[in-house]
Amino acid sequence: MSQVVVITGASAGIGRATARLYARRGASVALIARGRDGLQAAAAEVAELGGRPFVQEADVADVAQVEAAAEATEKVLGPIDVWINCAFTSVFAPFDEIAPEEFRRVTDVTYLGFVNGTRAALARMLPRDHGTIVQVGSALGERAIPLQSAYCGAKHAINGFTSSLRVELLHRGSAVRLTIVQMPAVNTPQFSWVRSRLPHHPQPVPPIYQPEVAARGVLHAADHPERKQYYIAAGTAATIWANRLAPALLDRYLARTGFASQQTDAPASPEPDNLFTPADRLPTTDHGSHGAFDDRAHTRSWQAALARHPAATTATALGLAATAMALRRRRAPVRGTSR
Template identity: 40%
Template sequence: MSYRLKPLNQQTVVITGASSGIGLATARRAAREGAKVVLVARNEDALREAAEDIEAAGGQAAWCAVDIADSAWPEKVGKVADDRFGGFDSWVNNAAASLYARLDEVTEEEHRRVFDVGYFGTVAGSLYAAKRLRERSGGALINTGSVLSERAVGVQGVYSAMKHAVKGFTDALRVELQEEDAGVSVTLIKPNGIDTPYPEHARNKMDRPASVPPVIYDPELAAKAICFACEHPRRELLVGGQGLLLTKAGNLFPGLTDLIMQNFMMEDGQSSDTPPEPGAEDNLFEPRKDGRVRSNQDNFVRKSSLALEAQMHPAVAIATGMGTIAAAGLIGALARSRRA
């Protein structure tokens, strides 16, 4: 399969969920690297401010305020991209909604809302983008999954199920587009816990403010992975070494991983003493105060991920690993020679 992906500074990139968190970080990073960006979310004021900030910094940005649960949203966004920039080259489905609650506490309406935004919104955006990118002789489609696409966690069961569905859909669509030789690269981004306003925006039925359990990573790492995928075909990119370990552990030792989840990843492991910023709480059905990339919690945040770098640059990682092994062997040989 051959893909013709342009350098990022020659692209127009559509990004959903762009009013905060990973989406906003990605829009800013792509614009800094020279891409034209189309920001998509519900919060019109936050989108306008973000686009104005990008343009004030020398970038090019447009915005489109839509509810991703509305099945007609992709056409509205496509029209903005066409009118402002003549189309798009990469499309990033990043929008999601969530809640912290045990499954028997979740109403059917809440359950459906999480899927309407995170899954059916991704499906509608993906199918529209794939059709348009075929017409443009290729491009990149990037869907944001999660480490929870691989390993479900209690208290976020509905979100975990939705991200499992996103992964299944993305994998199937990739196969179909490859079989057609459509020239559309399909990448699933799977972030570990990221320091975004996600726990503030999620509906919370716990007794304490919600949080993301550690290890927590910088949103810029997820943005870096997404921008990389706009230029380089990758099947998946997992952001954060802890997520990689959790995924492998769940595959090899599912029972033991369940036990760890039960003891360390329930309400106590996903709660905080820091309440949401006023006006930001619970955007499940309505947009709330927005515009921040990072959370309001005092977290220790990892700024780098060797696991991500190895996935983006496997040849360098292999060479570095071989070099490390060779150096260790040389040191060992010298030590033995000295002893002799």
């Protein structure tokens, strides 16, 4: 029997790339998002790749809609094995230029959307004592940057919520697993539809990775949820550790570079955004998984690849260490007694 997987934010970006990976496994994939055209295109890809798609239009900020989508999924596809929270939205602007209703909307989708999805998943997984929940996090959940106060706040909240819930599951001895995948900058369509008040077109802070790199990390985390979190790409781990070791220094660095690094040289264009309205209302109805930065995005991450193969990594490290020790012994001068 195939896995039943639910993915929120499945119409584009990381969610859509992850859906394709599960489709290649022959999984049954429930695709949840607001955008009808993107969902239908994602469903066609899942079916073409060998999976079984099930489309559910829902706003994750609405707990009733998420619950209804979960209920419909189990009626059609069967018991949910994996639930992946991936939906989000953002506003690029200094905090004092973000309206209260905009800040609330980002929080409702990017944080409470994860809470709502987790609640719906647990309602079904806990009685069966089976299932895995994957939170798609961000390096910005530990190291905030300027111009994204609402998004950074939501991602920080996800980390706290997930840690608290994980301890509760451990306390009750539950077999339900919960893990989080911390993402780097990813080339998704969000930078073409995000609400922005910046003078230039927004961009992810380099280095940038393709959604497929992120999706492979999500898939691995779902298969190996015993680790409480995964870092995708070396830059993510470096950012998080730099923040832990020298946060004040990083504050000053981001104060100097954080505004320019999130903007291209192209002037901002007055295009509609997806904050309150689904992206398929925009001129391009299906945005796919990739954004506008294909020419700058990495297709591989050596750090993520090593994380997926810990045994091979350990063996390689031990082999290199043994070789280094052998070379050191060979080069060491022979000491003896003089006559």
